Amino acid sequence: MAQYRIVSGSVAVISIQNPPVNALSAAVREGLLLSVRAAASDPLVRSVVISGHNGPFCGGADIKEFGNVSHLESGPHLVEIFESVEALAKPVVAAIEGFALGGGLELALACHYRFGHSEARVGLPEVSLGLLPGAGGSQRLPRLLGVRAALDMIVTGRHVAAGEALKLGLLDRLTDGNTVDAAVRFAQSAEGKPLDDRRLGNRPCPPLENIDAFFEEALIHARGRARGAAAPLACVQAVRGAATLPFLKGMELEKRLMETLMTSGQAQASRYCFFTERGAARWTTPTGARWDTCRARPISTAAVIGLGTMGRGITVALARAGLSVVAVETQEHQLDEAQRAVSRMLKGGGGVSYSADLQAAAGADLVVEAVFEDMAVKEEIFKQLSSVCKPGALLATNTSSLDIDRLASCTLRPEQVLGLHFFAPAHVMRLLEVVSGPRTSPQTVAAAMQLGRRMGKVSVAVGNCPGFVGNRMLKPYLEQAYFLLEEGASPELVDAALEEFGFPMGVFKMSDLSGLDIGWRVRKEEGLTGPGVTADQPMRTRRGRRYSPLGDLMCEEGRYGQKTGRGWYLYDRPGARVARSDPWLRSFLEEYRERHGLLARRIDQQEVLERCLYALINEGFRVLEDGVAASPQNIDAIYVFGYGWPKHRGGPMFYAAQVGLARVLEGLEKYHKAHPDSPHLQPCSLLRRLVASGSPPIHKWSEVVKGHRSQL
Numbered sequence: 001m002a003q004y005r006i007v008s009g010s011v012a013v014i015s016i017q018n019p020p021v022n023a024l025s026a027a028v029r030e031g032l033l034l035s036v037r038a039a040a041s042d043p044l045v046r047s048v049v050i051s052g053h054n055g056p057f058c059g060g061a062d063i064k065e066f067g068n069v070s071h072l073e074s075g076p077h078l079v080e081i082f083e084s085v086e087a088l089a090k091p092v093v094a095a096i097e098g099f100a101l102g103g104g105l106e107l108a109l110a111c112h113y114r115f116g117h118s119e120a121r122v123g124l125p126e127v128s129l130g131l132l133p134g135a136g137g138s139q140r141l142p143r144l145l146g147v148r149a150a151l152d153m154i155v156t157g158r159h160v161a162a163g164e165a166l167k168l169g170l171l172d173r174l175t176d177g178n179t180v181d182a183a184v185r186f187a188q189s190a191e192g193k194p195l196d197d198r199r200l201g202n203r204p205c206p207p208l209e210n211i212d213a214f215f216e217e218a219l220i221h222a223r224g225r226a227r228g229a230a231a232p233l234a235c236v237q238a239v240r241g242a243a244t245l246p247f248l249k250g251m252e253l254e255k256r257l258m259e260t261l262m263t264s265g266q267a268q269a270s271r272y273c274f275f276t277e278r279g280a281a282r283w284t285t286p287t288g289a290r291w292d293t294c295r296a297r298p299i300s301t302a303a304v305i306g307l308g309t310m311g312r313g314i315t316v317a318l319a320r321a322g323l324s325v326v327a328v329e330t331q332e333h334q335l336d337e338a339q340r341a342v343s344r345m346l347k348g349g350g351g352v353s354y355s356a357d358l359q360a361a362a363g364a365d366l367v368v369e370a371v372f373e374d375m376a377v378k379e380e381i382f383k384q385l386s387s388v389c390k391p392g393a394l395l396a397t398n399t400s401s402l403d404i405d406r407l408a409s410c411t412l413r414p415e416q417v418l419g420l421h422f423f424a425p426a427h428v429m430r431l432l433e434v435v436s437g438p439r440t441s442p443q444t445v446a447a448a449m450q451l452g453r454r455m456g457k458v459s460v461a462v463g464n465c466p467g468f469v470g471n472r473m474l475k476p477y478l479e480q481a482y483f484l485l486e487e488g489a490s491p492e493l494v495d496a497a498l499e500e501f502g503f504p505m506g507v508f509k510m511s512d513l514s515g516l517d518i519g520w521r522v523r524k525e526e527g528l529t530g531p532g533v534t535a536d537q538p539m540r541t542r543r544g545r546r547y548s549p550l551g552d553l554m555c556e557e558g559r560y561g562q563k564t565g566r567g568w569y570l571y572d573r574p575g576a577r578v579a580r581s582d583p584w585l586r587s588f589l590e591e592y593r594e595r596h597g598l599l600a601r602r603i604d605q606q607e608v609l610e611r612c613l614y615a616l617i618n619e620g621f622r623v624l625e626d627g628v629a630a631s632p633q634n635i636d637a638i639y640v641f642g643y644g645w646p647k648h649r650g651g652p653m654f655y656a657a658q659v660g661l662a663r664v665l666e667g668l669e670k671y672h673k674a675h676p677d678s679p680h681l682q683p684c685s686l687l688r689r690l691v692a693s694g695s696p697p698i699h700k701w702s703e704v705v706k707g708h709r710s711q712l
């Protein structure tokens with residue numbers, strides 16, 4: 001767990017050995033402390049080098065131990081170990097290869113010198129797990145870098161490349177060669193030299209003018225970005241402690257803040273997200289295929305059909321993953337524009353060729369179709385692809401909602417047809433829904449999941465149904481938001497409640513950004529609005545259910561959102577992004593309510609949250625019941641990585657468990673009673689069964705779901 005050897009006669013090399021990331025597990029901590037003591041007491045040892053075995057220096061604490069207090073308490077504490085490293089009377093050099101992250105960097109900060117490989121990365125990413133660097137990192141880093149640079153690293157949790165770390169003074173030297181050998185030579189040269197100034201715990205923070213004003217501002221800034229997360233604010237407080245308190249007092253503050261965060265629901269939620277992201281890679285299908293038994297044929301060439309918003313991003317994502325891509329677009333001006341846009345994003349050609357002819361897709365291992373959301377157009381393309389493409393090529397569609405199985409039946413290879421649902425912008429957003437229809441083969445799913453990983457996506461295998469998982473759950477959420485407007489709320493009120501909850505954007509701002517016309521087109525196709533609807537039909541009811549025509553009326557006014565400069569908000573010009581309240585909308589809503597005899601009532605933020613989120617969660621339970629998602633963790637990964645659900649709230653299903661399933665059920669029952677014409681508020685039977693079986697923890701839900709037919 002910590003190898004100990006003496007080299008060059010006087011240098012003790014302590015090597016952390018815990019693959020794959022050399023995490024600081026209880027056994028490693030034990031080994032490290034014993035080794036440090038051995039080095040201290042051996043008169044032959046005159047200096048020490050600490051390194052990671054076989055590559056990475058150290059990935060930090062062992063996250064598996066976090067939720068398990070008994071584990072964390074076994075073995076020596078990091079704080080204690082780092083104190084003995086720092087106090088050692090012989091120079092200690094950290095030899096950083098690969099990465100030093102979290103507790104790993106804190107260990108390096110306790111060393112007297114830091115040697116880095118030129119390709120190494122360092123960082124304190126604890127904040128992304130709802131925590132702070134709680135083993136002295138929040139106190140030592142500001143003493144080394146100064147408050148500004150340290151605060152930036154700690155609050156953002158970003159990884160810093162070796163070159164920048166050298167400039168910041170975080171690393172003392174870089175090497176392109178063998179880091180341990182270089183560190184050993186350096187350690188020898190430092191033998192016998194005074195160490196007092198090298199111990200960061202002994203140093204004061206570099207002075208900063210107007211310190212109070214600086215931290216006030218830092219707190220405001222962090223609060224603005226945190227979206228309700230507590231950890232970034234605790235980080236600011238801890239760094240303030242480093243700047244204003246003696247080291248030991250600062251360490252006490254760090255400990256108190258860490259204890260508060262550690263036991264909070266937010267850290268639990270963030271940790272859960274960490275595991276849902278990894279868990280999505282372990283997919284299963286009802287045919288018995290699994291991630292670990294199903295072999296995928298590698299994909300090295302791809303074709304993208306349709307180079308609009310999505311096709312361009314998809315081309316970039318595929319090219320960045322190392323595939324050679326042929327991009328096909330029939331409109332000449334679109335093709336030219338796309339070529340320029342893709343080259344800009346890729347900073348050059350990047351293995352992409354362009355064509356106006358579908359025949360160019362003939363040699364591709366995978367085709368991703370991203371043309372207009374129109375079944376007839378897509379059916380025609382799939383028919384052509386079926387004969388144009390080589391046998392074995394996978395045919396994928398980026399449709400947001402259309403039936404994968406219908407597209408599969410246009411081809412002679414339905415088992416090789418699937419959905420690859422990217423999110424805009426496709427080269428940036430982490431989520432990829434891998435949609436399998438009833439006939440999609442396990443090998444096809446496996447190949448798509450593997451490709452998703454190569455693109456750096458969080459890929460989630462889902463079943464085929466309108467809207468798949470993400471958009472299907474979004475529908476009831478949007479619908480409740482419209483109903484709330486009818487009942488007296490304003491877009492500002494609804495958005496403020498959701499943004500305070502932690503979404504980067506409220507539902508109306510989001511709708512302005514993506515364009516109101518998209519939903520309008522879908523509703524027209526579904527026959528909910530448009531010429532097919534006769535004048536004698538009641539405006540606010542469709543197929544026996546409550547319906548809000550507000551979105552349709554807005555589109556009829558030409559208010560499509562940001563693209564037209566007007567939507568639920570007002571923008572300075574078409575395409576502008578800053579949303580301002582629009583007095584027009586206020587009177588529009590007032591007139592609308594009057595026309596329909598609706599009495600505006602006072603609606604509070606709690607009702608907004610419960611109506612919108614419980615409706616979404618309820619649909620999540622239906623998705624589980626239908627077997628369209630394999631687990632609540634998969635649903636949560638979709639929402640966190642594709643829909644801006646705040647990480648510190650875990651995802652909708654985790655949130656439901658945290659609120660209490662009984663409370664969610666009660667809320668839905670109450671709202672459904674008040675709005676019986678809104679079936680999305682009617683509690684799903686799976687939720688009822690879970691509550692009846694005593695609300696088991698989330699990882700046990702599958703036992704209650706069992707017995708239902710799975711589509712996956």
Ligand code: NAD
Binds near residue numbers: 330374399422
């Ligand atoms: P878009 O209108 O921006 O682009 C579609 C492109 O396809 C146009 O450039 C058009 O000229 C081209 N095209 C049409 N027929 C073609 C053909 N036969 N051969 C080659 N090219 C053809 O549309 P978009 O927003 O990029 O959406 C594309 C698909 O992605 C749709 O199915 C949509 O539902 C889905 N999608 C969109 C988003 C989004 O946020 N925009 C998100 C996820 C999925």
